[in-house]
Amino acid sequence: MNDPDQPSAGHIVGREHRLPVRVYYEDTDFTGVVYHANYARYFERGRSDFLRVAGVSHAVLLEREDPAAFTVTRLEIAFKRAARIDDALLVRTTYDAVRGPRLFITQRITRGEDLIAEARVEAACIDLKGRARKPPPGLAEALAPLFAPSVAPSVTQGFATSP
16 A cells, blocks of 8 residues: 555556656746756656666665666657646656666656657666676566566576676
8 A cells, every 4th residue: 555645656557657747836947838957857757766666776776785876878858848837747667678787768758648758768787986787686587577578588688698
């Protein structure tokens, strides 16, 4: 049962994580339109909460004997429509593939049926010195069922064999 006093981390439907986001005054410019940089924040929340719901904790990754973290190495955002103050948005995230330390992610922000923005993201697993590293054991097993079926078998191999 969800605790109503705790923030929602969204939920997974099929392979897609869905995170409801409300547009607040602080998210907008003087015209009431979401400032462009805030879409990157919404996308970040979607990626982080996807991992949280899938059972991957950023805090636990950092507390390991061989700590790991993630960094975005590429972010492409296409802005389609403006979101405005008080809009109820849905951040939709799918983790599509893994090659070595790199994760490939597709994200969309919608308002009802309207596409507001979409992003293609490449992230890398890194050590605490910022060097690319193989994701820790267990991560592949937690995420493999959520990757596209055509790439799922290589996902596990990528985690197990890539530097």
